[in-house]
Amino acid sequence: DAKTTQPNSMESNEEEPVHLPCNHSTISGTDYIHWYRQLPSQGPEYVIHGLTSNVNNRMASLAIAEDRKSSTLILHRATLRDAAVYYCILNRDDKIIFGKGTRLHILP
Amino acid sequence: EPEVTQTPSHQVTQMGQEVILRCVPISNHLYFYWYRQILGQKVEFLVSFYNNEISEKSEIFDDQFSVERPDGSNFTLKIRSTKLEDSAMYFCASRLWGSNQPQHFGDGTRLSIL
Numbered sequence: 466d467a468k469t470t471q472p473n474s475m476e477s478n479e480e481e482p483v484h485l486p487c488n489h490s491t492i493s494g495t496d497y498i499h500w501y502r503q504l505p506s507q508g509p510e511y512v513i514h515g516l517t518s519n520v521n522n523r524m525a526s527l528a529i530a531e532d533r534k535s536s537t538l539i540l541h542r543a544t545l546r547d548a549a550v551y552y553c554i555l556n557r558d559d560k561i562i563f564g565k566g567t568r569l570h571i572l573p
Numbered sequence: 574e575p576e577v578t579q580t581p582s583h584q585v586t587q588m589g590q591e592v593i594l595r596c597v598p599i600s601n602h603l604y605f606y607w608y609r610q611i612l613g614q615k616v617e618f619l620v621s622f623y624n625n626e627i628s629e630k631s632e633i634f635d636d637q638f639s640v641e642r643p644d645g646s647n648f649t650l651k652i653r654s655t656k657l658e659d660s661a662m663y664f665c666a667s668r669l670w671g672s673n674q675p676q677h678f679g680d681g682t683r684l685s686i687l
Contacts, residue, residue, distance in 0.1 A: 507681075
């Protein structure tokens with residue numbers, strides 16, 4: 466299984482940017498980096514994915530290091546609704562192998 | 574925005590009984606999945622399904638489990654003889670054709686085995 470490493474938890478203030486790091490030193494050339502999140506009592510939700518270039522969508526931005534061994538999910542302006550567990554996943558196999566992710570706490 | 578829908582939201586069943594969990598994937602999606610999450614634990618892959626057959630299954634997906642796409646819209650997970658340890662949230666997911674397409678998940682069915 467392609468392994469990623471994320472901090473167990475992070476805290477951020479409401480309306481401030483949040484940078485969620487992920488290390489994936491064993492990434493291979495064809496692995497896409499996917500981010501999902503799971504809000505309380507809900508199913509996982511797709512956030513963003515990328516291969517080499519930085520990506521933006523309406524939910525977040527994904528910054529990928531030049532060597533691709535790490536990436537950062539950026540929430541530009543966190544709201545209370547962004548409190549969730551965030552998962553960084555290397556899309557190597559068709560199935561998703563979820564780790565423990567980063568539990569993001571948003572302080573009002 | 575189209576979404577994956579799962580029914581029922583909560584299922585309570587006696588141990589040893591059969592249960593069927595139902596999912597309606599997004600209409601133009603071709604790949605279908607079931608995952609489960611035991612309370613307080615990680616989300617675990619159970620099975621993937623494409624072109625009317627199982628593509629891959631995990632160790633959890635033993636002979637008590639089966640999946641079916643009985644018509645063009647539904648995707649079901651059947652547990653033949655439920656055990657206490659089958660109590661969990663069960664999530665259905667689907668995705669488009671294309672190896673790096675993201676999976677889209679339903680909000681799950683909470684299965685409680687008594």
